[in-house]
Amino acid sequence: MLQATFLAMDRAIRRLSQTPQLCLIDGNREVPQLQLPQRAVVQGDQKYVQIAAASILAKVWRDNLIVRLDKRYPGYSLASNNGYGSTAHRLALQTFGPTAQHRRSFKGCSPEQQSLF
Secondary structure, three states, X not given: OHHHHHHHHHHHHHOOOOOOOOEEEEOOXXXXXXXXXXXXXXXXXXXXXXXXXXXXXXXXXXXXXXXXXXXXXXXXXXXXXOOOOOHHHHHHHHHHOOOOOOOOOOOOOOHHHHHHX
16 A cells, blocks of 8 residues: 555656645655655644645545545445445445455455455
8 A cells, every 4th residue: 555655646746737846745754766855754744734734635535536436336335434444335345346446455355355244
């Protein structure tokens, strides 16, 4: 999951219309191969308003994505469980299997783990 996070951050930074002078990263690791000045800050959302604002934007974007995915995959009750492993969501995984958006590394999402619930 960490590598996917780094990839997403790298892609987002490359799509900016202006090159940042400094990338503040919430966490303890800098983005590998990012050719910009960067600073990893543990609990950065509590220390930098810029990180806190980015965190809020990311949460709102994710919540909106979950609502859109709920319309595409109505059997998973995504809008009510926000994509987390509620009882209804786990039952849907057992019944319908994972969608293309499920992370196969999460419990219950790989074919070998379907019987764990």
